[in-house]
Amino acid sequence: MIILITGASSGIGKQLAIDYLDAGHKVYCCGRNQHALKQVEKQFPDLVTILNFEVNSLIDCKRQLESLELLDLAILNAGTCEYIDAINFDAELFSRVVRVNLEGTANCLQYLIPKIKRGGSLALMGSSSSFVPLPRAEAYGASKAAIEYLARTLRISLKSANINVTYIAPGFVKTPLTDRNDFPMPMLVDVNFASTHIRKELKKRTWLIHFPRNFTWLLKIVRVLPTRVQHYLIAKTLAY
Numbered sequence: 001m002i003i004l005i006t007g008a009s010s011g012i013g014k015q016l017a018i019d020y021l022d023a024g025h026k027v028y029c030c031g032r033n034q035h036a037l038k039q040v041e042k043q044f045p046d047l048v049t050i051l052n053f054e055v056n057s058l059i060d061c062k063r064q065l066e067s068l069e070l071l072d073l074a075i076l077n078a079g080t081c082e083y084i085d086a087i088n089f090d091a092e093l094f095s096r097v098v099r100v101n102l103e104g105t106a107n108c109l110q111y112l113i114p115k116i117k118r119g120g121s122l123a124l125m126g127s128s129s130s131f132v133p134l135p136r137a138e139a140y141g142a143s144k145a146a147i148e149y150l151a152r153t154l155r156i157s158l159k160s161a162n163i164n165v166t167y168i169a170p171g172f173v174k175t176p177l178t179d180r181n182d183f184p185m186p187m188l189v190d191v192n193f194a195s196t197h198i199r200k201e202l203k204k205r206t207w208l209i210h211f212p213r214n215f216t217w218l219l220k221i222v223r224v225l226p227t228r229v230q231h232y233l234i235a236k237t238l239a240y
């Protein structure tokens, strides 16, 4: 397969890239950190193409993505997380997170959708934080809830082009992004678990990939409870 992964320089995206490369697929590895991308390229010189760009620059996206060959799979995974102090709401912080997670995804979509083969797949990296409101995740959760909506609509809109769209909603995965968290992360899994699960489920062209199931099913159950109960449970268990 010919695959493109944004955020392939670190964490989940890097592990996905390595595992697909290990299986002999050709991977366009995207990110800003040239040094980290070169480390991946060194291991698989014949299969890696580095695309070094900022997802929140439409001009950069155009320059890097417009003339690509046709892809079997694009995984739009690049993302960031910052937490909000709601009492002192910081609109700049909110905007920083939304610009990368949501607008960055949209920038890539503009140039990548025409590059996905008929019969190919597009996966958008969200988060299980889009299932329920989590404390301090006003910016991150809102950006991921918007990604969930975006993926839902694209799944319908791109059906006629025979492009499968999948929404990926991980729980906590140990990466440099979560290493910054200062609170306990229930049912934390590692990047190998995440990559194995995502790759297995992407093969099935499913709508939703969520893991670890014991954590994400809990959130999905909480999601359908009455709002008052939902908020009570979240405040009781996740008041960090």
Ligand SMILES: NC(=O)c1ccc[n+]([C@@H]2O[C@H](COP(=O)([O-])OP(=O)(O)OC[C@H]3O[C@@H](n4cnc5c(N)ncnc54)[C@H](OP(=O)(O)O)[C@@H]3O)[C@@H](O)[C@H]2O)c1
Binding pocket: 006, 007, 008, 009, 010, 011, 012, 013, 030, 031, 032, 033, 034, 036, 053, 054, 055, 056, 077, 078, 079, 080, 081, 100, 104, 125, 126, 127, 128, 169, 170, 171, 172, 173, 174, 175, 176, 177, 178
């Ligand atoms: N870890 C978790 O528990 C978890 C849970 C749910 C969802 N997710 C989602 O999974 C995705 C990957 O997260 P991770 O945990 O693997 O984090 P990570 O290790 O920090 O990796 C983030 C990746 O995104 C890229 N990136 C960030 N900002 C970018 C920008 N402005 N332009 C281009 N690339 C950018 C980074 O590349 P450069 O630094 O090279 O730019 C890096 O490769 C994110 O969308 C995150 O929201 C993670």
